[in-house]
Amino acid sequence: MLFRNRFLLLLALAALLAFVSLSLQFFHLIPVSAAKNGAGGKSRKRVMPNPVTEPPVMDPIYEALLYCNIPSVAERSMEGHAPHHFKLVSVHVFIRHGDRYPLYAIPKTKRPGIDCTLVANRKPYHPKLEGFVSHMSEGSGTSFESPLYSLPLYPNHPLCEMGELTQTGVVQHLRNGQLLRDIYLKKHELLPSNWSTDHLYLETTGKSRTLQSGLALLYGFLPDFDWKKIYFRHQPSALFCSGNCYCPVRNQYLEKEQRRQYLLRLKNSELERTYGEMAKIVNIPTKQLRAANPIDSLLCHFCHNISFPCTRNGCIDMEHFKVIKTHQIEDEKERREKKLYLGYALLGAHPILNQTISRMQRAAEGRKEEIFTLYSAHDVTLSPVLSALGLTEARFPRFAARLIFELWQNREKPSEHSIRILYNGVEVTFHTTFCQDHRKLSHKPMCPFENLVHFVQRDMFAALGGSSTSYYDACHREGV
Template identity: 55%
Template sequence: MGRQGLSSFCAAACNIYTVNLPAWFSDVWVRLYLYVRLIDISCICLPKSRFNLFLFRPLIFASLPFLSPSNLSFLCSTVNLIPTTPIVAKSRKRVFLVPHTQEPNPVSEAYGYCNTPNRTEQAWEGHSPADYKLLSVQVMIRHGDRYPLYSIPKTKRPAIDCTLSVSRSPSHRLLNAFISHMGLGVRGNWESPLSSVPRLPNHSACEMGELTQTGVVQQLRNGQLLRKAYKSHNILPSDWSPRQLWVESTSRSRTVQSGLAFLYGFLPDFDWTKLTVRHQWSTLFCGSACECPARNRYLEEEQRRQYKLRVSDTELEKTYVDMARTLGVLSRQLRAANPIDSLLCHLCHGLSFPCVTGDGGTKGCLTMEQFAVIRRQQLDDELDRRRVGHYHKYAILAMYPYLNRTATKMERVARGNEPGRQPRAGSEDVFTLSSAHDVTIAPLLSALGLQEARFPRFAARVVFELWKSPPATQGQRKKNASKGEKSKAKDRAFFIRVLYNGEDVTFHTTFCRSHDRHAGQPLCPLKNFLSFVRRDMFRVVNATSYQEACYRRPG
């Protein structure tokens, strides 16, 4: 989001919390308190705004006796929340996290993909306007850092220890307790075949695709981050019931172990006897609705597009030839080994790139320049993928079953919390954790319309939050009743937030991009999401339902 877009968002939010307060709430002290709370908690503002807030907060409180409601707008402008220049409308087709003013650096992007757990993260999960109630949370994570799935011919495999040790970096203060708690896992309930999957990575020389200690720490941090974000909301009470928590994973050890590490960070020392870990046999988490011929056709078209783009890249071809010559293998043999997977592992773990010794004793090594060329082509591929559109159509059909299940859960929880209805404690699952892969999260982002989001890094997360607005005042109820809007009141009571790696991306999604969040309602109505999943998302494939989209013969 650009500078002007952020300023516009924060200005509208400031206006909602100050100018639009009812008359009886006009006391400047109360208004200013809400204003400061807003910019502390709810605004994702410009870096300059945060810097100014740090400098001006003492000034704000020192000036309290001299402030009045009429000059609060000046205060907003002072801390750079209200822009002083006109806002010009911008295209929606912008990169929603960081606007690129120049070509992205392939190596820098790769370090972001590593997601090394060595810095403090800011998460916006759990944030909402005052008095809104959080009803449910559904989280999908990508597994943490793993060992490569492929090895580069004629080179030594990276020397990484996949056992867990608190004395080895990176570590976490919960790591030792997590290791001990996993030893009690036999008490849990496991859907077949998950009971035979080891609950901890345990090889001193990592096996292919095995979760590393870095991956475990990433997920412990993820879980702990959300525990902190949702602590005040009491989303899972201390006496939570088995029905309130839903955990699912594919059968790969890296996803099972990632899910358990996340869960332990979120719910330390959880009761194993209450936990059921459910198996998803497909990486698309499509359950019993996986059969879809049209989805497979779109995927084949996407793979053909990828192939054509790769073979037309002369710099990439030259790089593979040079790498193959260094290693003493055929170029096609090197391509088949997908060397970028192993090179990324070397980069993420601070290891030198592989070297080989030739017949004459000369040493040849793969280089950072070669790595950068392959990464550059991957970034080019992401741009071309969005331009052509085959992948987006594939993603719509691939992720409909998961999105429909998500929508159904939200709708069920919302119905149980409708105005005037007393919710039954512990009757619905209010926290769902799905431990998945990059090939799950990437199409999910595309299906939601977040096609410009960065490719899922290790331990990436997508979060769906369901919120309920505060009860209507007596005056609002009378006003709605006089307009005959009683049924619409239910629709106005529930809202959705979507977050990707801690960033609120709700208003970049297809279903909420056009919502006017400056018109008194800063959250996205749940009904928008329900309509999108049940009907609107199929417009991309010229259909009105999943069944029609999957089985209609190609024209």
């Protein structure tokens, strides 16, 4: 009997140790050896870690996961929060399109097999996904500004096309739209129940992924909307600069910024070695691999939990990915420090910010047109705006990122209006250049709208140096 009890005790202890060992491996607390597979090896699946808390030091995997923005738990947000005596007057939403298929392919590798049809019972799931597909099917022939009317209203290819929105991208913006609906319509009643076309201003670039992202957000915001009330305008420029796109000085800033990026890459010997290793794997010159922008394709593999490409020469692996992603993060840090990009951002963001404050001013005067604005855009749209506002700590725009401007009226003093700015649900108003000192200088709980107006109409030009007092002068001055 004693022998049997000891045997059972040892068996239980062994099972416990095995469980602890597997748990540590699962949570990456001890390393797990993995042999590199050749072209004929099995698909290398990996467990996608879940970013719960901010790591104490820069972690390229954590940053990549934030960039992917994989729909999982419900998101908390600070949109629509204000003292009780303030009334919401207008809302202006800037979004980056949702998750997409890569824009570039790594030469001599198999394209990632992602299905771009929308399937209601497939992950990622959203309760409005099936209704979205049905409603988009009813919108064929919808009259949008040319050339938008010729674009598909939702993704629908068994194998994604380059740059095409994925089901993940649709779900990301359905979630965004529903979140904004719960706050702005149900809580604050921003739009009347009989809203019309005049209450909305919708604008997108001529890419299917931006139009479809805008429609997904809109469907989450206004389910089963009347197609006759929806009109998307086409924006030819990713900067949304409309008729004010010619700006030679802005381009000079951009050239200097691109030169800075080039020099930083030359100094990174680990990056060059990594590109060399990857080029040997796919059997192409290193310059050709770099030109193919491999991080774009690798991020797609990473975000969709698909093994990185393999050839008969070996496999691109997580260490390669981490080196390239780390360089991206370091590049963003140096970009903020050198401030060459800031000049580009101030001139690049001015037209769209100027349009936004013009709409806010009309809303502050009591006009009800265009009180909900949606710009469906790109990372190269949001990045200059974030930088121009002085949000130096803001991360690079993730898939389905949202930047929101809220205009509020003081019910006790109706002539006073205030502004709130939120990035991915986090209030960043008091981190902006125009309002970072407000709390030190004023007892008012909200940032005055005048601060933003003065910033766009005057202070943005002063930040460039020189004596320019208008956008035209700043774009054409000499000696930059």
